[in-house]
Amino acid sequence: TIREHVTINLGTAGGGGVTSIGDDCLLMAGCHIAHDARLGNRVIIVNSAAIAGHVVIEDDVIVGGLCGVHQFVRLGRGAIIGAVTMVTHDVIPYGLVQASRGELDGLNLVGLKRRGVDREDITALRAAFQMLAQGEGAFQDRAKRLGEETDSAYVQEIVDFILGDSGRSFLTPG
Template identity: 85%
Template sequence: MSADLIHPSAVIESGAQIDPSARIGPFCVIGADVKIGPDVELKSHVVVTGDTQVGAGTVIFSFAVIGEVPQDLKFKGETSALVIGKRNRIREHVTMNGGTEGGGGVTRIGDDGLFMAGCHIAHDAHIGDRVIVVNSAAIAGHCVLEDDVIVGGLSGIHQFVRIGRGAIIGAVTMVTNDVIPYGLVQAPRGELDGLNLVGLKRRGVARSDITALRAAFQMLAQGDGTFHDRAERLGNETESAYVREIVAFVLGDSDRSFLTPR
C-alpha cells in the first residue's frame, strides 16, 4: 500500500490487503480480512470490516459501514463474506452486511451500482450490475435484484423476494412478492402496475420487442388459467427474447409468489 494515499488518522488492522492505488481518507477503519482493490476510494469515517472484498474503482462515502455481521438472530459467528464488484458508488450512511450459513455465506454486489444515502443491503442478498437503490431503501436478506433494477426511496423489499432485470420499484413501496423482469411496481403495498417502458426505451430496445412485451403483459393480466399457466402458454407462443426472459423468470424456482398485473 502507498502511505501517500492513506491518511495518517486511518486505522488499518494487520492483514488487510490494500492496493497501492487505493485512497483511504481520514478516520477510516479497515479490518484484518478486508481486500481493497485498485483505484478504490474511501472518503472519510468509513468502516470496512469482516471478510469483505471491494472491487476496482469503487467509491465509498463518509460514515458507511460495510461488511459488518448480519442482522440475523440465527447468525452464530460462522464464515460471513461480502463481495462488492467494480465501480460502485456507495453513499453516506449505507450499510451492507455479510452472508449467513443458511444463505450460502456470501452477500454479492455487482458492478456499476449506485447505493444512495442511508440504504441497506442485508445478508445473503445478490445484487446485479447497474442497480440503483435510492435513499433509505432497504433490501432484506436473501433477496435477488437482477441487472438494471431501480428501487425507489424509502421502499422495502421483503426477504427472499426476486426482482427481475430492468424492473423499477416506485418510492415508498413495500414489495412482498417476486417482480417480473421489466415490471413497474408502485403503491404502498406494491402493485404490478405495468412495464418499465421508459427504461426499455432508454436502453434502445426495439419497438417490436416493446410491442411484444406489452402484449405479453396483457396476456399475463387477462388470459385464462393461473398466472403460471399463462406464462407457460406465453412461452410457447412468443419469439421475443425479452418475453422469453419473463417466462423463464416466472417458471423458475422461488420461495415466494408473484406480484400479478392488476
C-alpha cells in the same frame, strides 16, 4: 458507488455465506443491503430503501426511495420499484411496481426505451403483459402458454423468470 450511511451485511453460513453487489451500482444515502442479498450490475438503490436478506436483484433494476423489499424476493432484470413501496412478492423482468403495498402496474417502458430496446420487442412485451394480466387460467398457466407462443427473447425472459425456482409468489398484473 456507496454513499453516506449505507449498511451492507455479510453473508451468513445458513444463507450461502455471500452478500454480493455487481458492477456499476449506486447505493444512495441511508440504504440497507441485508445478509445474503445478491445485486446484479447497474442496480440503483435510492435513499433509505431497505433490501432484506436473501433478496436477488437482477441487472438494471431501480429501487425507489424509502422502499422495503421483503426477504427472499426476486426482482427481475430491468424492473423499477416506485418510491415508498413495500415489495413482498417476486417482480417480473421489466415490471413497474407502485403503491404502498406494491402493485404490478405495468412495464418499465422508460427504462426499455433508454436501453434502446426495439419497438417490436416493446410491442411484444406489452402484448405479453396483457396476456399475463387478462388471459384465462392461473398465472403460471398463462406464462407457460406465453412461452409456447413467443419469438421474443424479452418475453421469454419473463416466462423463464415466472417458471423458474422461487420460494415466493409473484406480483401479478391488475
